[in-house]
Structure formats: C-alpha cells, structure tokens
Amino acid sequence: MSKLILSRRSLLRASLASAAALPLGGCEAFDFLRTRDNAMREFMIGMNNLTYKAQRLLLSADQLAPEFTVADIKQDQHPNGSTEPDTDDYLALQEKNFADYQLEVNGLVERPMRFTLDAIRTMPSRTQITRHDCVEGWSCIAKWQGVPLMQILGQVGVKPEARYAMFHCFDAIEKGLSGEILYYESIDLIDARHPQTILAYAMNDKPLPVENGAPLRVRVERQLGYKMAKYIRRIELISDFSQIEQGQGSYWADRGYEWYAGI
Amino acid sequence: MSGQTQNAGRLIKRQKLSTRVTHWIWAICLFFLLLSGLQIFNAHSALYLGDQVGFTYENAIFEIEGFPSWMTIPSTQDLATGRVVHLFFAWIFAATLIVWFVASLWNRHIRKDLLPTTKDAKNFVPDIRDHLRLKLVHTVRYSPLQKLAYGGVLFVLFPLIIMTGLSMSPGMNAVLPWLPELFGGRQSARTVHFIVMALLVAFFVVHMAMIVLAGPVNELRSIITGRYRLSPSAKKEAPHV
Numbered sequence: 001m002s003k004l005i006l007s008r009r010s011l012l013r014a015s016l017a018s019a020a021a022l023p024l025g026g027c028e029a030f031d032f033l034r035t036r037d038n039a040m041r042e043f044m045i046g047m048n049n050l051t052y053k054a055q056r057l058l059l060s061a062d063q064l065a066p067e068f069t070v071a072d073i074k075q076d077q078h079p080n081g082s083t084e085p086d087t088d089d090y091l092a093l094q095e096k097n098f099a100d101y102q103l104e105v106n107g108l109v110e111r112p113m114r115f116t117l118d119a120i121r122t123m124p125s126r127t128q129i130t131r132h133d134c135v136e137g138w139s140c141i142a143k144w145q146g147v148p149l150m151q152i153l154g155q156v157g158v159k160p161e162a163r164y165a166m167f168h169c170f171d172a173i174e175k176g177l178s179g180e181i182l183y184y185e186s187i188d189l190i191d192a193r194h195p196q197t198i199l200a201y202a203m204n205d206k207p208l209p210v211e212n213g214a215p216l217r218v219r220v221e222r223q224l225g226y227k228m229a230k231y232i233r234r235i236e237l238i239s240d241f242s243q244i245e246q247g248q249g250s251y252w253a254d255r256g257y258e259w260y261a262g263i
Numbered sequence: 264m265s266g267q268t269q270n271a272g273r274l275i276k277r278q279k280l281s282t283r284v285t286h287w288i289w290a291i292c293l294f295f296l297l298l299s300g301l302q303i304f305n306a307h308s309a310l311y312l313g314d315q316v317g318f319t320y321e322n323a324i325f326e327i328e329g330f331p332s333w334m335t336i337p338s339t340q341d342l343a344t345g346r347v348v349h350l351f352f353a354w355i356f357a358a359t360l361i362v363w364f365v366a367s368l369w370n371r372h373i374r375k376d377l378l379p380t381t382k383d384a385k386n387f388v389p390d391i392r393d394h395l396r397l398k399l400v401h402t403v404r405y406s407p408l409q410k411l412a413y414g415g416v417l418f419v420l421f422p423l424i425i426m427t428g429l430s431m432s433p434g435m436n437a438v439l440p441w442l443p444e445l446f447g448g449r450q451s452a453r454t455v456h457f458i459v460m461a462l463l464v465a466f467f468v469v470h471m472a473m474i475v476l477a478g479p480v481n482e483l484r485s486i487i488t489g490r491y492r493l494s495p496s497a498k499k500e501a502p503h504v
Binding site: 028033044051064068072075134137222258261 | 298303304306307314315316317318319320336337338339341342343344346347348350351354429431432433434435436437438440443449450453
C-alpha cells in the first residue's frame with residue numbers, strides 16, 4: 001500500500017515535470033535553427049546532402065518514376081505557386097495565345113537556339129501519367145505531354161563543362177523593394193537527360209492551362225513539385241550556380257528548401 | 264527508501280551498452296522527429312487514403328486546423344526548417360536502427376531478451392493481471408507485456424515509420440515503386456506514417472508511466488549505467504546474468 005502511494009506521488013511529480021518541459025520543447029527553444037547561417041543548421045543540411053548522394057547511388061540514370069493509368073486521373077492538376085503571371089512580357093505573349101513565344105536555350109552549349117511552340121510541338125513527344133508530389137504534402141495525378149528535354153539538349157549540344165540546366169521563368173513569385181524576383185530552378189544533367197523529364201505543353205489532353213505553367217513547364221518526376229518550373233522563358237546550361245541570386249540554385253533553395261528534392 | 268534497501272534484491276548488469284546508447288539516441292531523435300513532423304504536417308493539415316488528394320472531390324479522412332506552435336519545431340510556420348530538422352534526425356534514427364539490429368543480433372539481446380518464449384505465452388494472462396494490480400516485479404528478463412511493447416516498437420513501428428517515410432519520397436518511389444503501393448498509395452502511406460507517430464506517442468506515455476510506477480531510480484539506472492536491482496522475489500529465477 002505504501003508503495004502505491006509513493007508511486008502515485010512520483011507519478012504526479014513526473015507528470016508535472018514533463019508538463020513543464022513540454023512548452024520548452026516546441027516553441028522558441030529551437031528557433032535558432034531558422035537562421036540561415038547557423039552552424040547547427042549548416043551541419044544538418046550537410047548531412048542531408050546524403051539524401052542526394054544515396055538516391056544518385058540507388059537510382060540508375062533512366063530508372064522511371066511510377067506511371068499511372070487514365071483511370072487514376074480524377075481531377076485537373078491542382079495549381080500551386082504562381083497561377084497568374086502578370087509580368088509585362090508574359091501578358092504580351094498570353095494575349096496572342098503564345099503565338100510569339102520562343103524558348104531560348106543558351107549558356108554552355110555549342111549552338112544557342114530558339115524554339116517556337118510549333119517547332120516544339122512537332123518534335124517527337126512523350127506522354128506520361130504521373131503523380132505530382134508537393135513539398136506541402138499533397139499529391140495529384142495528371143497526364144503530361146511534352147518534348148523530352150534530352151532532345152532539346154541534343155540539338156543545342158551541351159558543352160562538357162556544363163553540370164546543370166537552369167530554368168529562367170516569366171513569373172514573379174515575389175515582389176520585393178528591389179523589384180520583381182522571377183522564378184528560377186535548376187536540375188543536374190542526370191535529371192535533365194532523364195526520359196521522363198519533358199517540357200510539357202499539354203495536360204490531360206488539353207493545351208497546358210495558364211495556371212499550370214503555359215506555355216511550357218518542366219516535369220522532373222523523381223523530385224518534388226517545386227523543381228518543376230512553370231512559365232519557362234529560357235534554359236541556361238551552367239557549370240555552377242553559386243553566383244546566381246543567393247547561390248543555392250533555385251528560388252526555393254535560396255529560401256531554405258533543399259536544392260535536391262528527391263525526398 | 265532505506266526500508267527498500269534492507270530487503271532489496273540483487274544488483275545485476277541488465278542493459279548492454281548498445282541497448283543503452285541506441286535507446287538515448289532514439290529518444291533524442293524521436294523528440295525532434297515528432298515536433299518537426301508536426302511542423303511539416305501543418306503545411307497541409309489533413310490526411311487521405313489512396314494515391315492523391317481530392318481537390319475537386321472529397322477523400323479526406325482527417326482534417327484539423329493544424330498543431331499549435333508550442334508543439335512544432337520551429338515554433339512559427341516554417342516548412343523548410345522543419346524539413347531540414349526532420350530529414351537530419353530521420354537519417355540518424357534509421358542508421359541507429361541498423362546499428363542496434365546488428366549489435367543486438369551479435370550480443371543476442373534480440374534472442375535472449377525480446378523473442379517471446381512458450382513461457383511468455385503461459386505467463387501472458389497472469390502478467391496482464393499483475394500489471395493491472397500494479398504489481399511490478401523486477402526480474403532478469405522482460406515480462407511478456409514488456410516484450411510485446413518493446414518488440415512492437417522495435418520490429419513493427421520503427422520499420423513502419425521508416426518505410427512510410429520513404430514512401431513519400433519521389434526519388435525512392437522510382438527505386439522501389441511497390442513501396443507506397445504496399446500501404447495503398449502515397450497519401451495512405453502518409454496517413455500510416457501519422458498513425459504510427461501517434462502509436463509511438465502512446466507508447467511513450469505508457470513507457471513513462473510504467474517507469475514511474477516501477478521505480479524511476481532503478482529503471483533509469485538500468486538504461487543509463489546498465490545496473491538493475493531485482494526484486495527479492497525474483498532471486499530464484501536469476502541463475503544466469
């Protein structure tokens with residue numbers, strides 16, 4: 001009996017102690033990790049680069065992301081991020097239904113080129129029904145049709161020193177005091193040359209809607225949604241992105257997200 | 264306390280170094296994984312079944328406003344930092360499980376301490392009765408209920424939370440396309456990930472309560488120094504240590 005009373009007392013004490021410790025846990029105690037150049041944060045990010053290395057080791061260059069069937073398409077692709085670009089250049093193109101649009105491909109290439117939408121539409125295309133996974137946690141299955149980026153890269157001739165394809169976009173996701181920040185995103189050449197990496201111009205058998213990235217968006221099926229830049233204006237082949245914007249290689253990477261979004 | 268030492272049982276070496284070290288690494292990992300996980304969940308605070316989220320139709324099975332800031336790391340809405348913290352501790356958590364598994368096969372912790380025996384089956388009902396009466400005897404070996412709880416966490420919940428976590432990775436989906444399908448699709452896997460988290464929290468609550476009831480000093484000593492004092496009545500059944 002005396003043992004039981006002791007236990008009850010210590011149970012009460014322990015629960016009070018843990019109740020007092022709980023708010024400590026969540027709230028501000030670990031907010032220092034939000035600071036961009038905090039040493040602990042840097043250490044964690046360094047460790048997380050293991051994910052990129054591990055997945056590059058496990059994934060062969062052309063291993064495909066799962067593809068689905070028509071029966072799995074239950075809705076249109078959920079639009080996210082920018083859905084209505086309002087930069088002058090984009091609005092001018094949109095007004096003519098992108099008839100004047102040209103994709104520019106340059107940087108570390110043998111032959112910088114421009115491609116009209118008609119030219120892109122007449123190139124051999126790939127159609128795939130894939131699941132789009134957003135970093136927020138949701139997923140959506142849709143059918144995408146477009147030209148494999150590999151073909152475009154073949155035409156322009158990638159120089160050996162190139163390591164990444166950088167997508168420069170029309171949409172200003174953010175308007176700061178210093179002006180508009182246009183979306184930018186980059187992938188390595190393994191993903192750029194992956195068979196499912198396409199510049200999509202059609203979705204669910206219709207021309208790509210504006211809210212989903214018209215006239216062209218890239219699909220990078222083995223990574224999360226934010227890698228799949230919409231409203232592509234120009235593709236630049238680069239060897240290094242440390243001098244671009246804040247040096248992390250993409251709009252969201254510059255804002256603390258992983259550059260490699262395979263998880 | 265002095266009364267206890269008078270008729271106390273033998274002090275034995277109970278927990279091996281690998282058990283103690285991995286236990287505390289997991290404790291730290293799970294603390295950060297839970298709170299950063301709730302941060303990540305808050306970016307889309309609903310759960311679904313199947314492969315996708317219904318935007319033009321309804322397939323949510325659970326929906327809340329989001330967890331309060333005192334339950335998340337960081338305290339403000341910050342998915343990017345939540346992911347940095349979560350994925351960092353996920354690596355350590357999974358690596359520790361591999362280390363534990365290899366070490367515990369090697370030092371026979373799994374075979375000797377965790378695998379249920381026929382004797383456990385026989386003692387199962389009496390053990391439930393003892394627990395309900397809070398009659399907690401300190402023996403050399405785990406009781407049947409302890410084996411069930413620890414074995415369930417180590418062999419079911421830990422592997423499940425890693426597998427469902429990897430099911431949400433688009434890269435791993437290309438490596439192992441069957442993995443999310445095992446759970447009924449990526450959103451189902453996310454739901455199972457959440458349920459396993461809740462079960463681990465429930466385990467933690469019971470675990471803490473049992474430690475307090477069974478005598479926190481003795482229980483904590485065994486998982487810190489490895490030394491554990493047996494109940495006097497347990498002497499007879501402690502032939503080998």
